[in-house]
Amino acid sequence: MVRHGRSTANTSGVLAGRTPGVELDERGREQAVAVAERLARIKLAAIVSSPLERCTQTVAQLSAANSVGVQLEERLAECDYGEWTGMPIKKLMREKAWRAVQVHPSSVAFPGGESMPQMAARAVAAIRDWDRRLAAEHGPNAVWVACSHGDLIKSVVADALGAHFDLFQRIVIDPGSITAIRFTELRPFVLKVNDTGGDTAAYRPARRGRRAATDAVVGGGAGPATRD
Numbered sequence: 588m589v590r591h592g593r594s595t596a597n598t599s600g601v602l603a604g605r606t607p608g609v610e611l612d613e614r615g616r617e618q619a620v621a622v623a624e625r626l627a628r629i630k631l632a633a634i635v636s637s638p639l640e641r642c643t644q645t646v647a648q649l650s651a652a653n654s655v656g657v658q659l660e661e662r663l664a665e666c667d668y669g670e671w672t673g674m675p676i677k678k679l680m681r682e683k684a685w686r687a688v689q690v691h692p693s694s695v696a697f698p699g700g701e702s703m704p705q706m707a708a709r710a711v712a713a714i715r716d717w718d719r720r721l722a723a724e725h726g727p728n729a730v731w732v733a734c735s736h737g738d739l740i741k742s743v744v745a746d747a748l749g750a751h752f753d754l755f756q757r758i759v760i761d762p763g764s765i766t767a768i769r770f771t772e773l774r775p776f777v778l779k780v781n782d783t784g785g786d787t788a789a790y791r792p793a794r795r796g797r798r799a800a801t802d803a804v805v806g807g808g809a810g811p812a813t814r815d
Contacts, residue, residue, distance in 0.1 A: 588714070588743060589649075589734045591641040592618035593762040602679060603641075604672035604700075605665050611644045618763025623648035625765070625787050631655050632721045632729040635713075637663040642734045645763075649732065662713035663735040669700025693752045707742035707752055710735065714743050718770045728792030740766055747775035765790075 592615030596603035603609045611619060622645065631653045636642045638659040650657050671679055679685055687695050688703070696702035714733060721729045737760045745755035747768045759781050760766065767778040767790055778790070
């Protein structure tokens with residue numbers, strides 16, 4: 588999963604939500620190029636994206652580098668923050684509900700929008716649905732990219748870790764970062780979280796037998812260097 592590059596709303600301190608026309612700033616465009624360069628040597632089965640501009644702009648160069656079209660997925664769109672949409676973060680921090688967002692997000696429903704558990708449920712369902720579909724079409728070693736937003740990616744990571752949703756704020760997902768999860772019959776494996784540089788070996792599919800693909804390695808294993 589790729590979080591979109593830094594946006595004009597990020598730098599202006601505004602909660603963009605689903606506001607149309609929010610684009611990448613100069614740093615965000617650089618981050619999009621970096622993601623495309625890092626993943627250019629990995630054969631992608633699909634690129635799936637939130638329909639919001641900051642995400643489609645992020646994966647545009649990745650799509651060109653891999654000759655794979657971008658498929659839009661509404662369930663990967665940003666949280667519907669309702670009346671909070673477009674408001675300055677500094678002002679929102681004074682809202683009574685801000686504390687609940689920090690420590691008890693499973694209780695939060697944004698006025699005029701959706702609840703945080705609703706956001707998490709659709710994000711997890713979208714990722715798992717696409718992963719099953721692409722594995723059926725391209726095989727269990729298929730690698731694909733989903734481009735989405737910070738809170739949605741954090742929700743998917745928390746689900747993969749088996750962590751209660753109220754703990755998802757402990758996860759950090761920066762703009763332009765890559766997070767990798769491998770789904771198996773028994774469990775998901777979280778390979779990378781908030782990766783903004785370095786070796787991409789962990790993203791390449793490994794040759795595994797049926798049991799090795801689903802079992803955790805006792806002792807931790809030798810790492811991605813053995814995935815030739």
